[in-house]
Amino acid sequence: MEYRTFAESDAAAVVQLEIARDPHRILTEDGLLHNIRHPPDRQRRHDWVAIEGGELVGRVTAGFNWAVPTEGKGWVSFAVAPSHWSDAGAGLFDIAVDYLRSEEAHELRCWTVDPKAVPLLEERGLTATRSTVVSAVDPRLPDLSALPALEEEKNAEGFRLAPLEAVDDPRAIHAVYAAGEADMPGDEHETELDFESWEAETLRHPEISAEGSILVMHGDQPVSLAFLAVEPERKLAYNEMTATLPDFRRRRLASLVKLAALRWAAEGGFERMLTENDDDNFAMRSINERLGYELVHVRHQFFRKLA
Numbered sequence: 347m348e349y350r351t352f353a354e355s356d357a358a359a360v361v362q363l364e365i366a367r368d369p370h371r372i373l374t375e376d377g378l379l380h381n382i383r384h385p386p387d388r389q390r391r392h393d394w395v396a397i398e399g400g401e402l403v404g405r406v407t408a409g410f411n412w413a414v415p416t417e418g419k420g421w422v423s424f425a426v427a428p429s430h431w432s433d434a435g436a437g438l439f440d441i442a443v444d445y446l447r448s449e450e451a452h453e454l455r456c457w458t459v460d461p462k463a464v465p466l467l468e469e470r471g472l473t474a475t476r477s478t479v480v481s482a483v484d485p486r487l488p489d490l491s492a493l494p495a496l497e498e499e500k501n502a503e504g505f506r507l508a509p510l511e512a513v514d515d516p517r518a519i520h521a522v523y524a525a526g527e528a529d530m531p532g533d534e535h536e537t538e539l540d541f542e543s544w545e546a547e548t549l550r551h552p553e554i555s556a557e558g559s560i561l562v563m564h565g566d567q568p569v570s571l572a573f574l575a576v577e578p579e580r581k582l583a584y585n586e587m588t589a590t591l592p593d594f595r596r597r598r599l600a601s602l603v604k605l606a607a608l609r610w611a612a613e614g615g616f617e618r619m620l621t622e623n624d625d626d627n628f629a630m631r632s633i634n635e636r637l638g639y640e641l642v643h644v645r646h647q648f649f650r651k652l653a
Contacts, residue, residue: 349395349396349437349438350394350397352382352394352395353395354379354382356402357379360378360402361373361374361378363405363427364405367425371620372577372584373577374553377552381547384546384550386412386543387543388410388543389409390410391408391409392408392409392442394406394442396434396438398430403434404427404434404435405424405438406442407422407442408421408443408446410446410451412543413538413539414534414536414538418452419453419533419534420449420454420455422443422446423456424438424442424463426438428462431466439470452651453651453652454472455647455648456648457478458648459480459645459646470650471650472650474649475647475649476625476647477644477646478623478625478645479622479623479641480643481641482619482642483619483634483639483640484619485612488637490605496605497606500598500602503597504565507603507606508563508568509557509559509560509561510554510555510559511556511557513561516545520541522569522570522571523539523571523589524539525591525592526587531626548573548586554575554586555576558574558576558583558611559571560574562599562602564594569591571588571590572604572607573586574611578616581616581617582617582620583607583611584621585622600633604633621639625644
């Protein structure tokens with residue numbers, strides 16, 4: 347088994363491996379390469395692959411949670427061909443943990459939907475601590491008949507819908523996005539989402555649709571948003587983020603923008619809209635259930651302290 351640093355020529359094989367492991371996600375070669383080329387400095391990301399007989403049979407990524415105040419929160423993400431968990435899975439995971447230790451990580455998190463990963467993680471002292479619910483809906487199926495009336499009501503209150511591509515103030519968009527991240531359920535709130543890192547990592551990401559990502563404007567100020575990532579070839583769309591500024595919450599703006607994004611996806615011929623919510627985020631899960639989202643699977647977070 348050969349282990350080496352990821353090369354850009356590995357991108358197609360890594361995407362194929364990842365989608366085989368979890369088809370309920372969006373990942374393109376351009377998106378993967380963007381993630382590797384433009385990580386935030388504080389993420390300290392590194393990627394490796396496992397090669398057996400000239401074939402890529404696994405990959406692993408290690409980095410740090412860069413958007414929280416506390417330093418040293420390391421994470422590992424990996425995918426392995428089903429027949430290679432005992433060799434490539436173990437080898438890649440250990441390489442990643444050794445790297446995190448060398449960078450003075452004091453915590454380790456790993457998210458997975460693959461049951462084959464669980465024995466390996468438990469053998470290395472990780473315990474399941476949190477989960478997120480991944481759900482999906484065919485955007486052509488929800489009843490959107492209430493959207494025109496809701497849009498008209500909000501127009502009368504001074505709000506209007508606009509696609510991301512029509513909004514020229516990225517810092518104002520960042521303020522909405524960062525407000526959503528700061529309130530997201532998690533082990534520690536992500537309050538350090540600086541503009542420059544977010545712009546490079548998220549706003550300029552090739553999978554984020556400038557047409558399908560919808561904002562609610564109040565005058566010239568964005569106050570709510572639904573960012574969509576898309577993979578047109580597989581007719582998939584993904585709710586990358588829904589957020590509203592604190593002063594504008596509880597006005598049904600999140601419902602407005604989510605309905606508008608569904609309408610765009612339906613009109614664009616997309617056949618599946620995916621979303622992901624913390625298991626404890628009952629408010630957003632309730633909105634999604636009313637829109638017809640159904641459970642696809644659950645992603646589990648495994649955790650341990652590093653000495």
